[in-house]
Amino acid sequence: MYVLGISCYYHDSSAALLKDGVIVAAAEEERFTRKKHDASFPLNAIRYCLESQHITINEVAFVGFYEKPFLKFERILSQHLEMFPFSFKTFVSSLPSWINQKLRVMKTIRKKLQYQGNVFFIHHHLAHAASSFLVSPFDKAAVLTVDGVGEWTTTSYGLAEGNEIHLMKEIKFPHSLGLLYSTITGYLGFSVNNSEYKVMGLSPYGNMNKTENKYYHQLKKIIDIKDDGSYRMDMGYFTYHYGDKMPSRRLCKLLEGKIRKPESEVTQRHKDIAAALQMITEEVLFKMLKHLHAVTKCDNLIIGGGVALNSVANGKILRNTPFKKIWIQPNATDGGNSIGVASYIYHTILNHPRNFTLTTAYLGPSFTNSEIKNFLDSNKVTYAAFADEKELVSTTAKLIYENNVVGWFQGRMEWGPRALGTRSILSNPCNKKMQEILNQKVKHREKFRPFAPVVCEDDALTYFDCDQPIPEPTDYMLMVYPVKKEWRKKIPAVTHVDGSGRLQTIRRIQNPSYYDLIKEFGTLSGVPILINTSFNIRGEPIVCTPHDAYKCMMGTGIDYVMMGKYLIKREENPKDKWDSETVAKD
Amino acid sequence: MTAAKLFLKSVGKGMKGFGEKITAFVNTMLLLLVYLVGVGLTSFVARIFGKHFLERKTSKKVNSYWSDLNIKKQEREKYYKQF
């Protein structure tokens, strides 16, 4: 039996397909349309899911949507009623999309998919909880969901067991830890709903001492945190409940300055504000989790929602709360909810026992060697072919060791916002200048952001101070841990200013060639760690197809791309024609 | 001939842009009417009776802001509903 889950119309729309309870395909729409965080109806992602199983929509037994649209609309109307007349501008800008699109999900599914079967709608935070718990290794777990906002809920907790989830308590809009984080992200001059992770990365540069950091005390004035972690915010400092700009004048005054202009200098004040925000986020999370443990008396923890991507906080949870085990799915934000609703339909509504644990994020499209060769030949690309995987691995390791920047395009695309070794750019972490080289050649990102390391799971404890046993979310770059002191100077390109690393652990069973490559690099360099960063041009989604990968290489300074069994060297190919997007097609 | 075609094309483009602007203006006026009459009046009456649509207040007196949610497995029919 096939069940299709859909998530769309806010940000990061996606589709996921379950076959008899097993997730067989999942992808975000942005990868196909090439529009970052694309929120449109995920027609391309659905098409991919169906084609991957060689089925049509007629063979799908149930379709699920990741939230209750009318309940969400009730909240939107309530905002306008409460905030009249200040909400006029957002009323005019948002109402048409509600009437024409968001309240017509059912019609859209019928029309665009030609689907006549049943459509289920589940609560947004239930979808977050289900998307993690129902594919987790736990039979029983305490659940916490924290995001910007769903229908009304912004934070919820409960207990899940077997194939059922009970969400007991909530914090309602407008009070939202996720929107607090987004507001400060906007204040610091970064894009909201996109660059929250940059603020997290900036925070260690600020003063992390609560007594000394004055912005910590300032921000504490706008959030009332109770002992059980529940919170409310002083909405006088915010405008998101009626306006389009998030930081208010009052907030600017509190933080002693205007909203930072994008690309302008990041000062110590900005860094201290980022640190203050991170400290408050962790304070709320740890208090909530202690309360949740006291209520549920369960040692296993599941987290869902956008705030679950705060890997700095995640890495501290087991050391600061009574929980003993933690699990988060690789796509814990709204995009991941398509998995949540599909799993909830199959396991909970239809009452099938759970039979699947998510152990890899490789759920997206893949391309065979003959498809890749076809693309390369038809676009007259100069390339070489490897005899076997051993040669692919040893050549790539050597190129990386020689400080080349290598695009690694192998197998099925990752599910979620992180590149995890199938659409990655890899390079040498031992080279002091590699951060600068990567930024110059490809990423053009802010100087304060270090790159992330990938290490084989069996080597991780040699180089990083991880929790033990190493939590599985580390496989998805969801846990930040300290780099062991003796290694910090040896892998400078992946060591943050506070000595931490946002590592990915990899097990051979998940991705044999990636694992072997890291080990091979270790043989050459003495350090079995690579820099792993996403394979994309700044501002674009991660590459999906051979066309995207080749275009990315030719538009940047990536030296080589390993595409399936083929090696492509940038210098051997003419750049000019790839300046035009119209030349090559898949 | 080509010049005439180009001229007609640019006139067509201009008309289209003008039409779009008119549509946007009419839509905004209609939405303004809905906003003033629908939202404004309801909001006005609600304020007279002290009704709030969002819980905005913080309180030093309460020990917790958690409120009951109680979402658990329901009958299948409930999941067909969009509310």
Ligand SMILES: [Fe+2]
């Ligand atoms: Fe969400």
